[in-house]
Amino acid sequence: QVQLQESGPGLVKPSETLSLTCTVSGYSINSVNSRYFWGWIRQPPGKGLEWIGSFSHSRNTYYNPSLKSRDTISVDTSKNQFFLRLNSVTAADTAVYYCAAEIRYGSGSYFVSWGHGTQVTVSS
């Protein structure tokens, strides 16, 4: 079963860049016949979940338009890791960030496996 683990700094200063890593085990991100997309989701304190973006092994990438192109998802297949970079952060980006394995199909998509999440606080 695919397992995911987020890592990164817990504190980021306003206007700086947030960088997170998701390490995947139990499955190769680069599998040619991969059925998975790989995504990032966050949950601000006291609020619901918000999808950030997802990508596939063939490098099709989709982002949440509400983040106004501040985010970038990349991958290092040699380490079986993928990354999130979020530029120009503000206090509104304070949240628990999750990475997850996603299945996309004709009628939508869903997340079959999630990491435990990592808390990121934006503060000076």
Added chain:
Amino acid sequence: QSVLTQPPSVSGAPGQRVTISCTGSSSDVGAGYDVHWYQHLPGRAPKLLIFGNTNRPSGVPDRFSGSKSGTSASLAITGLQAEDEADYFCQSYDSSLSVVFGGGTKVTVL
């Protein structure tokens, strides 16, 4: 503000049945996209509970069931147990290929 609307909380006594609604619009749930449900315990990874409106992954008790009609979906928990106390989120998709979530519902077992 979440795209999909859920009640903030529901409660029930052990053994009772509770339902959680998830209301979308014509550009997401009403456009024919499936609804999925997750159970989230504090400090733990969210767990897929229902996928494709009505399907349970292996290992999920049949006390959990999902349905969908029009622009809305529902999650029902029958025979409520203390271990079911958690947050529940619905999730769908919209015509811009974006994933959308509900705001979450806290289930309290009285």
